[in-house]
Amino acid sequence: MDERQAILSTVKAESQATLAALEHEHARMIEASLDSNADDEHDPEGATIAFEREQLAAALARTRAALARIDQAQAELQAGRYGVCAGCGEPIAVARLEARPLATHCISCADGRRV
Ligand SMILES: [Zn+2]
Structure with a gap:
């Protein structure tokens, strides 16, 4: 495996691990919100949960975008353009x-x- 290929493989594995952790966290959060009757708008705790959910959604979107760029870079590598x-x-x-x-x-x- 050449150096460039190794760099992309490493960064992809890291992003996939991050994504898996975030998805796990996301699933856990959805489960928790189904269990509770927290009212996002009126319960002060609900506001915190809503904020955390937003942060998590943003992190998920960032990680998915990074993975898409890594996939693209791997395709470029195949084509000799990376x-x-x-x-x-x-x-x-x-x-x-x-x-x-x-x-x-x-x-x-x-x-x-x-x-
Ligand atoms: Zn240049």
Whole structure:
């Protein structure tokens, strides 16, 4: 397995683990809300629960989006386009991909764009 492939595999496994944990938490929260008669609007605890539910939904959406981008990156890898700078067309350094697996620009182009 080459370095780029290994980077994507690692980050994908991490995201999948995060997603599984979030989904578990989400299921638990739904179960808890079915058990209680908490009124989200009038019960002060309900407001906290609603906030937590929102945070969790946002985290789920972020993780799913990250996984979709990783899948896309793996397809790009197959096509030989992963880790190629979208700015200058040069390969992006492996060290940079390790830090930011979904980086689309090499460090010098990113600096130039102030990203
Ligand atoms: Zn570049």
